[in-house]
Amino acid sequence: MMIVAQGLEKTYMSGGRPLPVLTSIDLEVEAESFVAVVGPSGSGKTTLLGLLAGLDEPTRGRVYLDGEDIFALTEDGRAEFRLQRVGFVFQTFYLLPTLTALENVLVPLELRGTAKGLTGEATALLERVGLGDRLDHFPAQLSGGEQQRVALARAFANRPKILFADEPTGNLDQETGEGIVEMLEELNRDARTTLVMVTHDLSLAARAHRIVSLAGGRIVSDRAGQPA
């Protein structure tokens, strides 16, 4: 199993009272599979994604990624794990506004200290997402779809084993969104990455191998999708 979550719970304090967001989540995801997490607003999708990726700490429970108990690691240990094995795509792209498209893609490689000589690879990734002529543009100079394509290139730059995508088309029009998902699937296939995608777009979710539905912080269904 590439991802194993056991008894995962997250409770926030709101106005001095505990507010449970996720309750008793148990989940297993096979390597190289594509899982969509769906559910209405406030059902805990993004919280689950954050916990599975080790971006936030659970109130209770464990998460194993690629066999590693990630909450047994320190904050820095988790960062190192992400650097080596995890990629992200966000709804709001989260590019560094002060870096050019190429520099953004290079960041994970720079952090690993392996950027030297890999500018060509980063450029190739950007060319693959159709931005070979926008290498030196800053995020503010790119459209939403273009920014998300830079984010895709960045997510694959460190050849991750697992890719987490949080509403990757949420800020895009349908046509652009479809293009992004196709690109995501293609890259995923080629790199044999395990993909976990949060979305509330059911047609998009249907393209996954498996669809996990959340409601009120619990898993209410877990069924197969209809991948192309």
Place this chain on the structure above:
Amino acid sequence: MRNKLRLGFAVRFAMRESRHSLRRVGVYMASITLGVAALVSIHSFRDDVARSIQEEADVLMGANARLRASRELPDSISTILDSLSRAGVEMARVTTAGSMVLAPVSGAVRLMQVRAVDGSYPFYGTVSTEPAGHWTGGIGPGEVLVDPAALTQLDTEVGDTLVVGGVRLVIAATVSDLPTDLGFDFAIGPKVYLSQEAMTRAELLGAGSLARYEVFLRMPDRDDRGVLRDRYSQVFSATRVRYTTARQQAQDLSNGVRFLGRFLALVGLGALLLGGIGVASSIHVYVNEKRPGVAVLRCMGASQWTAFLAYMIQAGAMGLLGSLAGVTLGVLVQETLPFVLKEVLPVAVDTHFSMGSALTGLGIGVWVAVIFALIPLLSVKDVPPLQALRQDFEPPRRRADSLTIGAYALLAASVLVLCIIEAPEPELGLGFAGALSVAVAVLTLVGWSLTRLTRRFFPRGASYPIRQGVSNLFRPQNQTVSVTLALGFGAFVIGTVVEVEGNIRKDLTLSFGEGQPNLLFFDVQTDQIEGVLDLLPEPVRSNAEVAPLVPSKIVAINGRTPEELRADTVRERRPDAWALRREYRNSYRARLGRAETLVHGRWWDGTPGEEDGQEVDAGGLTRLSLELEVARSLKVSLGDTITWDISGFRVPSVLTNLRRVDWNRMEPNFYAILEPGGLEDGPQTIMIVARLEDSGARAEVQRDLVRAFPNVAALDFSRVQEAIDTVLSRVRQAVGFLGAFSALAGVLVLISSLAASRVHRLREGALLKILGASRRQVLTVLFAEYLALGTLASASGLLLAVGAGAVVVPNVFELAYAPRVVPLTAIWATVAALTVLVGLLGSRSLLTRPPLPVLREAPE
């Protein structure tokens, strides 16, 4: 349809908004608070001191008026005094001489002010002695009263004996609260008081001694004081006796205090204007955070100006609150100043709340807050409603419109007006405003150039976090220029003070240091020269410099009297009054002194000057050598004849050469030197300078001197150096006190400037962490960025300080300038460390919390 301004809405909205914004713009208020506090405390305290001096005028002098001369009062004055006495005016004589005082019990000997005082002095104020009751009824003939400082310096105590001019006197008590004379007290050591009779016995008032003769008058009727001046002013002038009323003295003193106070107020204004930069930065951040809200307001139909006004009202209200806090703090500081500055104040100062100062501070504070907030606030007006729907929508960059240009012009005009109002003189205000503009312009330019240079030459092989951190300095949305301005300005002010003071100190060390004379004997009579020299061991004796001092006055230049010369209508020919009328102490000697260089003409032995060796035939008259500057002021050149009055004899001399003198060297230097042969028989005193390395030997020579030649005074230069060090320290404390305000304001501006990009940094750091950066890597990025920022900012300020030092030290203090590497490095290290500290503190949540919560709280 025209969208109108809704004032009522703007006010209500501003009030609601400010409930939540108080914490965020606290730094903004604090920036104003500090500057206003500095201004209010300086204004109020300046008035307190000046008023106290006026109120205490009679106590300050100890009388209503005073006559003062540097020689015994002539008969004509005695006659006037007699008639005053008959008219019922009370008077007291005080005679002061500089003399060596020996404490046999410790063997210590020091140059001190010996004052013979009539019992009735002072007429105003209370003198306290320890033990009590020794002043009233006069000092006994075998007694001496001393300043507490004298006991410390002589290592002795009440009940011991002192030797003053060969007379042994018992220390009866220490004395305090006597009227003081700031100028004179400073020059020579602590005071020793004795009776007129003891003074006569001590024979301290021989020819040429550094003596001062004063008569203090008690004339309760104010009109009498004016009448005395009017009636006898000509006699006073002719006999070189100075008549001063207590009120006049107080006026001069309080004018001085006001002038000084205005100088300090300029420093306070500097702190306030620096705070203005903090205001601009804070408002910039605030407005950026509020853009989505403003866009929503605009969507709902608020006009551009309504939105602008809502935020302008908030800025004004915050400025008012900050200024009110500043007034309160200023009043508190004002209350503490009399205690802090007790040692240096001439009178006990009562503090009064000054409504004028408070209102001025409040007004200036609010105005500075509003005027500096105006420029960033104008952007509120241009927030497009579309931004409510699309936060990433960027309106097209607008070119500077007339409103922005107008706001900048208003800011410049306000700074100029404030400088002129606060400065002692309009020209100084203009100069200060000019200097501020130059400093800001140069800092911006230097900051910009350093940033460019870093970008160009920063090693590409450096590790990623360091490159990422340093690159942030020139990436979009950077705050490099504003931080450079804020920190650079602080570093510039502090650096300049350190540079100027350090160079003065260095020169002092050179003047008193290795190879320079360190022992001065004065008031030596001609028949005592050999005896005094015999006190010195060889080879000090043979190297000692013996210089005669001949009191002289100019009575004619080329046959024309000073009156005729001053009446000359051709300015180029009219000598300067100070040079023409001063009392010269001329000397004569066969060779050039160690601190002198011959420039024009020939020395007595025919040696030519370094620029020309023009020969002048003196026609049998005494040959004269003048210092270059005084010759220029007297408008004389080689070959001119100057006639001197020396003790009633007219001595004509012909100018045959001109010298350049290094006045900073502790050598016997003179404006006018005559060739030997003309003055030896006239009345004169001798000055001897020598260098004696061993301080124990110097003390011994001084002890022997007091016993053998009580009339001769000796000055150990290491004491003078200590005195000057004390003065410099006090000046540094005063400037440092205000410098602290500027430095604190600088730190606040730093905080607000860094806050401007805090959200951006938090987002960047959180994203880096999500992408796999370790805390160490994020910390390195932040550390590199803040260190580079602090370094660039302080380097800009310190470069400017070195520039200022290179201009001020040679031109104002006439000293050679050399940058002082160690203190400058220390300032750089402090500023850089401070920047890193403030920066990291602002980003600490990034290092301690997981990335997702940080990202949620740092919205785009």
